[in-house]
Amino acid sequence: MCASGAIVHIADAAKQLETSEITIRRDLSDNDSGILRLGGYLMFASDNGERYSLSHAQGTNTQAKIEVALQAAELIAPEDTIFIDCGSTLPHLASRIPQNANITVVTQALNIAEIVARIEGVNLILLAGIYHAESGSFSSETALKMLQEINITKGFFSAAGVHETEGVTCFHFHEVAVKRAAIARSQRRFLVADTSKWGKLRPATFAQVNEFDAWIGKPGHGPSPSAAP
Template sequence: MSKVNSRIQQLNFLLKKMDKIHLRDAAEILNVSEMTIRRDLSTDSSSVTLLGGYIVKSPQNNHQNNYVILEQETKNIAEKMYVGKLAASQIVENDVVFFDTGSTIPFIASQIPRSLKFTAICCSINTFLILQEYPYCELILCGGSYSRHNNALSPISLSNELDNICTTKAFISTAGVSQSKGITCCYFDEVQTKRKAMNKTEKSILVFEHSKIEKTHQAYICPLNSFDQIITDQPLPETFDTTDIDVLL
């Protein structure tokens, strides 16, 4: 994929989460100049266009958008895109990867090369809708009860698809990262799936952006040192013990 096509793909992904993106913000997120984006959008085949300083979906292509994605948190988009790019770079040919629920996880899925052959297991509708467009991705959606608060499926029985699949990597999201209180999230129905995914994988990877640091929420997942790798956008506090954990910034 060319750099231009890659940038257009990322802009298309962002426009599934919001109606418009200011040109300045898009340049910051993609780490290029505003002029570079203007050149990208000048092509007749571009699916997005520049209108009054904002990037929007091209009117002639709006009918092609068949996604049904619930409104998500749109804070720290640049940071999530950065973390997503780092995480996506860790996926290699023939990997079997679990994708957790959470607002950062779709940013990983959106930046995986479309030519890559891999297997994906996910419980989030948002991530599923992104990966189903990837021609070489064997896609497995974990079933269960649909939760509107996080657009995910939670198991209603003691066993589910994760019991029968050993993954090579598992990307686990979090709403809170604390040395003393551990890794936490907002909803109890997410915990069982996160723990099971961690137990069934070769490499458990915690992904989050800096706003989650020193936050604690009601649903406890595990201690910080339960992970093999941490992917984030800023250095962790010196008080955090990351001995034997690979921290990728």
């Protein structure tokens, strides 16, 4: 009915199977079918956040991730305070932060912090708390309070899915509060996600596409916007 990573509306699935939406909903609730229902959409349960592996994601679609990260890196300017989100795309951005440019990096992601800590002349603010190994990130009320005191000039956000109607999504609900707080504190906001994320619906929505100044990696679009304020 749907390939891994793809989504199908229940109404469309009912037409394909020549049955009713009620029957599909009932069958999914009664059986371990391997298909997950999120609102009015269907997706494979293997794509649910509980099955997500950061280590696995780091080895997939690598070249596309590097390309969008390179575009995003062009936006970083001396004296910026930047937020770098968790995930497997933005480590490629973190590794390209210039040395000794009086840049401050704010992140909740352990893999980002490990990279930034080795860059000379860069300040690191780690939003610590409870560590979630599946996403390699931290979450806590303390992290949210810390964000309220930080003026972020540019925020770089990753996504596991970008859906036409449901917005920008991630696998894990614990990521949402930090992402939302960082979006609110960022003067400029950039979604950094390659084209493979388009049309994918993940369990947790954290933003709408129009909340970002630009989507770096958007299907059909070329170079990233100017870094000028």
